[in-house]
Amino acid sequence: MASENNGSTAVETPRKVALVTGITGQDGSYLTELLLSKGYEVHGLIRRSSNFNTQRINHIYIDPHNANKALMKLHYADLSDASSLRRWLDVIKPDEVYNLAAQSHVAVSFEIPDYTADVVATGALRLLEAVRSHTVDSGRTVKYYQAGSSEMFGATPPPQSETTPFHPRSPYAASKVAAHWYTVNYREAYGLFACNGILFNHESPRRGENFVTRKITRALGRIKVGLQRKLFLGNLQASRDWGFAGDYVEAMWLMLQQEKADDYVVATEESHTVEEFLERYFRPAEVDNLKGDASKAKEVLGWKPKVGFEKLVKMMVDEDLEIAKREKLLVDAGHMDAQQQP
Numbered sequence: 001m002a003s004e005n006n007g008s009t010a011v012e013t014p015r016k017v018a019l020v021t022g023i024t025g026q027d028g029s030y031l032t033e034l035l036l037s038k039g040y041e042v043h044g045l046i047r048r049s050s051n052f053n054t055q056r057i058n059h060i061y062i063d064p065h066n067a068n069k070a071l072m073k074l075h076y077a078d079l080s081d082a083s084s085l086r087r088w089l090d091v092i093k094p095d096e097v098y099n100l101a102a103q104s105h106v107a108v109s110f111e112i113p114d115y116t117a118d119v120v121a122t123g124a125l126r127l128l129e130a131v132r133s134h135t136v137d138s139g140r141t142v143k144y145y146q147a148g149s150s151e152m153f154g155a156t157p158p159p160q161s162e163t164t165p166f167h168p169r170s171p172y173a174a175s176k177v178a179a180h181w182y183t184v185n186y187r188e189a190y191g192l193f194a195c196n197g198i199l200f201n202h203e204s205p206r207r208g209e210n211f212v213t214r215k216i217t218r219a220l221g222r223i224k225v226g227l228q229r230k231l232f233l234g235n236l237q238a239s240r241d242w243g244f245a246g247d248y249v250e251a252m253w254l255m256l257q258q259e260k261a262d263d264y265v266v267a268t269e270e271s272h273t274v275e276e277f278l279e280r281y282f283r284p285a286e287v288d289n290l291k292g293d294a295s296k297a298k299e300v301l302g303w304k305p306k307v308g309f310e311k312l313v314k315m316m317v318d319e320d321l322e323i324a325k326r327e328k329l330l331v332d333a334g335h336m337d338a339q340q341q342p
């Protein structure tokens with residue numbers, strides 16, 4: 001409980017409680033930092049893995065035995081396990097649910113389409129249904145955020161806004177379209193406060209190393225310190241609207257603070273091409289050109305990006321150069337293989 005005492009009366013404001021799927025990912029870690037800074041208690045659902053995968057949130061983790069300070073809590077669950085979702089909703093009783101979990105790699109979704117659809121599309125439906133049934137049984141109100149993607153626009157030419165038709169070009173994108181419409185449907189059919197954020201690419205030093213921006217900045221750092229000589233890239237003609245993940249999680253939160261649930265495009269409105277390469281590879285179907293029109297988020301949410309393209313690239317290159325320098329120390333001391341590329 002947050003309390004305020006001005007000498008005469010004590011006003012007690014209950015902490016807001018958020019439930020975040022995908023908390024171990026790039027966006028989950030930035031969103032958790034934001035929510036904790038706003039005084040929320042944050043519960044994250046994590047998948048069981050034989051390797052720890054909590055690197056992005058280790059710096060904010062406090063042992064739960066320290067009950068007064070540990071405001072981020074982690075629980076095992078899975079978007080493929082409906083009963084786990086409902087159980088944690090009943091236990092945690094969140095005010096806001098952010099569905100950020102996904103198999104989020106577009107190229108990989110061609111390799112594991114069935115799994116991608118199960119987690120990204122049906123997983124969102126399971127969570128929506130768990131939220132709906134929990135609100136009916138408990139009489140509580142829960143707000144829901146669905147992480148949508150510019151990949152849903154796919155082959156439709158830019159600029160892409162909330163009214164642009166979807167034309168998905170991968171199992172991942174088609175699954176995100178399904179999740180988008182499940183969310184709209186639960187809003188219309190059951191009156192659930194459910195929002196879709198249609199986020200264009202957003203990057204950071206915490207971006208997964210097999211997405212193109214991080215792949216490039218990791219390689220740059222390693223090449224600079226002499227740990228790597230070549231970088232293999234794919235389609236260099238593709239254009240993307242790249243923003244900073246830290247800015248984008250703020251838009252997610254803002255959507256759930258509005259009077260009315262709605263869908264919003266979040267983008268920088270600037271587009272750039274992938275340019276560097278040594279060898280090419282191509283995806284079965286490619287999304288050529290993405291550039292968002294975020295006018296609605298600017299007008300209604302009062303949101304605008306703080307980090308532009310150049311600042312973003314510099315931030316990532318600087319951070320990855322530091323990582324490469326640390327790797328070099330390990331290689332020189334014989335603790336790591338120089339050929340071991342990320």
Ligand SMILES: C[C@H]1O[C@H](OP(=O)(O)OP(=O)(O)OC[C@H]2O[C@@H](n3cnc4c(=O)[nH]c(N)nc43)[C@H](O)[C@@H]2O)[C@@H](O)[C@@H](O)C1=O
Pocket residue numbers: 104105106107148149150151199200201202210211212213215232233234235236238239240274283286287
């Ligand atoms: C919004 C959206 O954003 C992301 O999806 P993505 O745009 O596919 O991201 P990416 O970084 O993998 O590719 C960007 C572009 O870069 C091209 N490209 C060239 N050479 C390489 C290359 O070597 N690796 C990769 N990964 N891409 C390459 C690739 O062909 C594509 O045209 C996900 O977060 C997704 O979850 C999401 O929702």
